[in-house]
Amino acid sequence: MSRRWLWVFTLLGVLNGILFLVALWRDYDREWKRYQTAFFALEGRKARTAREEEAVKARRHEFIQVAVAGSTRMDRCMMCHLGVEDPRFADAPQPFRTHPEIPKHPFERFGCTVCHGGQDMATTTQDAHGRVPFWEEPLLPAEYRQATCGGCHFGADLPGAPLLSRGRQLYAQRGCVACHRIRGVGGALGPDLTFVGSRKRDPAWHLRHFKEPQATSPGSTMPPFKHLPEEELKALTVYMLSLREAPQALAASTPLLASIAPVAAPSPRTAVPPRAAAKETVTARVPSSPRPVSSDRLSRAKVLYAEKSCVACHAIGGVGGKVGPDLTAEGGKTGRDLEWHVRHFRTPAAVVPGSIMPPLADLSEDDLKTLAAYMLSLK
């Protein structure tokens, strides 16, 4: 064969040899190995006894995974997060820091991703934290972490997750149930929220949606809730994020703390506990009415109006929802006196046929009259 061919043959051979070595290196040099090496060094410094020192010296790079019982998850977080169960690393930098023990949730049974999110089978930082395309469950930011508790624990009040419990409460109190359904309970105006946490996993989306529904969901008739304080919106977001498909058998094997339905149905018999006015902040902005109502009665009315989330469905002066009639000039409507309003508050459907307004059954007679007077003052 001519020299030209020999050169081609040789060059290709050398190139292919180099390519093989590149492939070899890329397979050998893994990110997690570097983390493990660093951890072993730290561990070595913390060794106190000869036996411990020996154990550290014997440490080799290894694959570590936790098969989460009852699911197909294979959590490999501990390949880098090596100090999670070692109290000596409480002050160590991440990823080596100790993880507080969660009673009844041993890591070797539950793994990590069930609570934290992320990509269980990945072994590189980016991929494992799930902040990559095509992975739908990235690491949950710390402030929303209680959401995942709700994936298995359906009870209304969860001692270890106060933000979640608050969110569940607020869902009932702020009138969300009027339009949204969770596990069959609630109105059908808005989308079913039973698994909303599986569809919309980004907390920022929920916050934006609460504040301005049309911005995230064009065409939505949901009224804005930017009048709610930030911490309430966060609690509600935590609750929304908790509404997701539970890791199957893991949930089945854990006794559920309470009944399936966490939300009170809008019937006269259920009681949404009335809250004392002093604890409520009045945030609904309503224009002052020309018809004088005594000032402390007016403020009481406004408190009730906000408490009962009337703004969710009714608008006054451009503020509020479009589900129910506009109340800006409610006081001028003929045929509606105090009695009419009180009856309407008690059983809306009986007074206005076809109405979907939930009854305000748990208010005292006095409170109903106060609200009715407020209605009449709106001109």
Added chain:
Amino acid sequence: MQRAGSPPESTGPDQGRVSRRALLGTGWCGFLLSIVGPAVANIRFLFPNVVYEGPTLLKVGRPEDYAPGTIMVLEEQRLFIIRDPEGFRALSAICTHLRCTTGPFVQPNAQWKESHSRCPCHGSVFAKDGRVLQGPAPRPLDFYRVSLAPDGRLIVDTAAIVAKGDVLKV
């Protein structure tokens, strides 16, 4: 051998040019590397880094869970945890004959003067230091390394076989 139609090679000495032998030699080396290398890599590929058979490092509770002077059997993990005045030992419950799970330890009786475990499959009998008292088992039961995790729990490493003298003092 020349390609039909190609010009004849220069007949003079190849001064300053790389010799055919060097070229071919390097070429073949590269070629072989790019064949043998991947072949070896493929074999490495076949050795799994993770298996779904369950972990080899087993957490078996706390020292307080084991009364002194007892032999507890952990069936799912196929282990005996032996706690005696010296400390903790972990004895494998996998019969060395054909890998059945050998039975729990029973008190001495007429036949055997020490506590023993009987394997239901082919009748091997083991003493609590792993010795084979009877039966087709070819060698004693293995002891695994027991250590104390930093959070205070006992860890048995079923990938680390140790001598029967190895004990965790607690």
Added chain:
Amino acid sequence: MRNGWTSGILDRVTASQPWKSVFRHGYPATELDRMATMFTNFFLHLLPAKVHPNSLRLTYTWALGMVTFYLTAILFVTGFLLMFFYIPATDWAYRNMKDLQFAVSFGLLLRNMHRWAAHGMVALVFLHMCRVFYTASYRPPREFNWVLGVLLWLLTLGLSFTGYLLPWDQLAFWAITVGTSIASYPPWIGETLRVLMLGGQQVGQGALLRFYVLHVAILPAVLGVLVAIHFWRVRKDGGLSRPEGASPAAVSSPGAEGRFVPGPQKTYALMEVVQGTTPMATTQAPEEEVPTWPQLLFRLLVLFQLVLGVIVLLGIFFDAPLEELANPTHPPNPAKAPWYFLGLQELVSYSALVGGVVVPGLLVLGLMSIPYVDRAVKGEGIWFTSAQGKRIALWSFLGTIPFTLGLLYLNTRFGLRRFFPDATQGVVDLLNPATLLLVGIAAFSIIVGRCTHSRRMAAIALFSSYVSGYVLLMVIGTFFRGPNWDWVWPW
């Protein structure tokens, strides 16, 4: 490198009986020995002992067939290895892909190599078909091999399609949903075909298992057999085609006169003595041929290095896609078939019948029938046959582009359904870009055939237009179709 010690051992080994029972002759150093080895070695006897220099010319074949074969080999090897870590169960398949990526040594590299070799093979087998067509290498006696080639092309598409589902991600799931839906368009048998493919009504565990069995067992077995016959036929048909004038001393075309005329200075072995049959051996003036060893073998070696190097390079630096886990409730918008079927999907968007049944059917039948329609004898072995052929090929290829784009544009602006929303499906099937494209190209090639008085030229026009249209529609389907299959600009 060989000192006395090692060469002593080597000599002892190679002189031993076990060795000599396997390697009966020493390393062939003379030309005679090399010829003999080509005969006696199992792997080498596939190749002829001597080969015509035209077959070695890069610009003749562009080595397309061999590259396709090497890709097949790479696919088999990587495929076998991947099988050790893959379970065709809907609960496991996706996780196995993730394991290959993260937990298996060289897992990602092998998976990538498999994917790129697969895409490469689909493209190259198509290019190889084009080369064979344009050199008119389907002329007798090679008609049957051409048909075999078309079948091999279909098998390649089948292998790629069945493999596409196995990662069980969104990309795979919806591509197969679309693909099997297109396959259900033929009347009467379409729906049955779809149920047979899926093992059910929807893409699910049944489909995954069936596609897996097809992909790793049935289709490769059939491919193996057909490839073997394909290579056998190449030998028996006289090696690769070549222009007539290239060997003026060619003695006879096989079977034409029914007589066996030996060429000068050629060694023949007496095979059999029978009554009346004509041997199929081809004859060439031996002085035209060059020894396979080393001329062809060396080139094959270098080609293998090139193909392997490219695939490894791609495998190292480009990751095969893996989207989210397959979710039957979340179709992407748009859901696209694999790239080689996107042209079909584009056509199907105009008319299910034409795009899904008529065009593919006519395509396959049309391709297979080429050797039986073009009965000319001259012009084999020359790219495009003549200068005229070259012109026709070029203009057909180029001309189809504005024709197709024009039809698409007209359809968008003046589509039938816009003006006659109640038009029956039959009318729509008649007047849509797919049908008009088909009819237009057919009419054009008939005209060319008439004007040039040559079926070959007609065939060139037809084939070139078809290739052009196919590629263009594929490009459109890939880059210019967005949600709801609306036109989008990719930049």
